[in-house]
Amino acid sequence: MRLGQTVMPRLYRLILLLLAAMIAAPSIPDAGARLELHAGMLREHPKPEFAPIVERHLEFHDFTYKTVEGTPFDLRGYARGKSVVIVEYFAGWCANSNRNGHIVERLWKEYRERGLGVVGVAEYSDDEELRIHINRIGIDYPVVIETNKQDQRKDSSHYKYRRAVDDKRKWGTPFYVIIDTRDIEAALPNAPIAHRVYTVSGEIVEAEADQFIRQRIPESRRP
Incomplete structure (x- = not known):
């Protein structure tokens, strides 16, 4: 016992x-x-990097990249019939891009039937990083690929445009170029699609972007 x-x-x-x-x-x-x-979470500072919308005189060129599905995408053609087009340069591994992507998706859902176009331009990210980014946010606007390796940073148009507006961040994602389609110029060989655009060197502020879009879509299509 x-x-x-x-x-x-x-x-x-x-x-x-x-x-x-x-x-x-x-x-x-x-x-x-x-x-x-x-x-x-690990490759970019997790704190928000909000930045204002700034009008720029910038030679912004048309592009034809492949979408993540492998189909050609032409910016000029996509802009037809739209009032505003947001070109969102992002990296799938970037915490700031991932956080701000939810704002872009909300703006897209709110205004896509009222004249807003959005295209994401993926930079320095492999297929798996893009898949995670797209699925996490639930992106259903077009996403195209300019670069897929980090050693292509200085070869990208994203880098060129950032440097032109004195964006000194190393990776510089997210970065936005916003086109008021009334500023789109006639298609000429080697000519920019527009000389006047609006840029955001960081995370876009939702309230400011919402007001910007509302001011440029036809009054009859405003919510």
């Missing part, structure tokens, strides 16, 4: 300790979750 009385309480304590350890132990994320954490 003494042996049983000694062993059983110890066994109960051991079982209770094991149960407590199982409850307290954090779950191990799967590979996708680990990539999402790494891609979304």
Whole structure:
């Protein structure tokens, strides 16, 4: 009886300790979750980098890139019939791009039937990083790819436009070029699509963007 009385309480304590350890132990994320954490949070400062919409004199050129589905996308053609087009340069691994992408998606849903166009231009991100970014936000506007490797940073048009407006961030995502389509010029060889555009060197402010769009869509189409 003494042996049983000694062993059983110890066994109960051991079982209770094991149960407590199982409850307290954090779950191990799967590979996708680990990539999402790494891609979304570690490569860019997590604090917001809000920036204003600034009118610019900038030679902004038309582009024809492939979408993530592999189909050609032409900016000039996409802009036809629209009042405002937001060109969103982003990186799938950038925390600021991921946070601000939800604002862009809300603006798109609110105004896409009223004259707003949005196109995301992916920079320095591989296929898996893009997949996570698009799925996390639920993006359903067009997304095209200019670059997919980080060593292409200084070769991108994104880098060229940022430098032209004195954006000194290393990676510079997100970065926005906003086109009032009334400023789109006639198509000429090697000529810009517009000389006057609006840029945002950081995260776009939702209230400011909302007001900007409202002022430029036809009054009959305003909410």
